[in-house]
Each structure stands twice: as structure tokens, then as C-alpha cells.
Amino acid sequence: MISYIKGALVHRGESYIIVETAGIGYQIFVSTGMLSKMPDLGKEIKIFTYMSVKEDGISLFGFSSKEEQEMFLKLLTVGGVGPKGAMGFLSQLTPQEIVMAILSGDVKTLSKAPGVGRKTAQRVILELKDKCSTEYAIAIPVDMEESAGTMGGAKFEAIDAMTALGYSRSEAAKAVGKVAADGMTTEEILKAALKKMITF
DSSP states (O other): OOOEEEEEEEEEOSSEEEEEETTEEEEEEOOHHHHHTOOOTTOEEEEEEEEEEETTEEEEEEESSHHHHHHHHHHHTSTTOOHHHHHHHHHHSOHHHHHHHHHTTOHHHHTTSTTOOHHHHHHHHHHHGGGOOHHHHTOOOGGGGGGHHHHHHHHHHHHHHHHHTTOOHHHHHHHHHHHOOTTOOHHHHHHHHHHHHTTO
16 A cells, blocks of 8 residues: 655646656545645645555545544445545545544534435444544644643543533533633633533
8 A cells, every 4th residue: 555655746636636756647636625735836745645446447545644544544444435435524524523523423514525415424423433532533733732732631631521520522522622722721611611512
């Protein structure tokens, strides 16, 4: 399996890009979100990839991060979700949003993905609920790494406190994810999350 490709971006199509490295141009299918963030042609990029081998050919699917790649692989384990379906999820939602929707049983959010019906969304929730962690769902973005220590700790403590009060971990994660902001203490996050639970 080709884990990633690093080279010059030489072409942008409607649903794919071509990256040239060592004299070879690789056609890589990417999400619409990733396509819109591509740099200018000629710039060097690094794309995490998944190689799909079928009777009718070999295709490469690309991702901007290891997290996207791992979520794509998780989605492929769900019956009825192929590479194009998994890419559809990532075109509409971030990996964190997908995990949060799975943990909270949010069929409506998952159904936003192109070509995904209610039954497929329910199957994704059923088959991946045990494979997704709450910690990943409320992960701090990479560009906020410096403040991750305090903020992440406060979020996790608030979730622990809510589970101690009888809420499920997925309910607690969903509430905390909606209210937590920079600089908030555990107590402030907990109060805001409990208030939010009333609207669920």
C-alpha cells in the first residue's frame, strides 16, 4: 500500500489532482474540501493515500492528514460503504465531526454526506460506535497545540464529571464539544454543558 506521496502538484481536476514525483504523475481522488485548499500548481505537497484495487482498475484516494486517512479506513469497514462513499463523508464532514455524530447517534448529520441515506448512516453508527474514542471527537486542532494541555484537560474533566452525574460519555462529549472555548475552566465548561443538555 502507498501510505503517502510527496511531489509537485501539476493538475487539478473536478474530483482529483495529479502529483508528479520521480517523473511519474499520480492521479489521486480527493474530497471537495481538500480540493479547494490545494496550493498553486507547481508547489510541492504531501498527500496521505489509500490504494483501492478492483477488477476494473487501481485508484488512489488522497487525504490532507493522517486523521482523515484513518477515518477513511474506518468507514471502509462498514458494510455498503466503498471508497467513493467514504470520500463522500469526508467531503462533507471533518473526522472529528464524523466521530461526534457516531458517538451521539446523530443520523441526520451523517446523512448530509452525498449519496448517504438514513440506513447507511445508521449502519455507520452501529458498526463504528465501539471503534471511536471520545478523546478523538473533542481533539484540539493542531494549530492550537500550545494550549492543548490546559484546554484538553478541562474538557476531559468536564466529561468525567458529567458521566459521574449519570450522563453517557457520548452525551457528555457532545455537550462539552458544543460549549467549550479557549480559557474556560473545568467548572465553567461543566456549567455550560449541563445547561446545554436541557436543549438536547
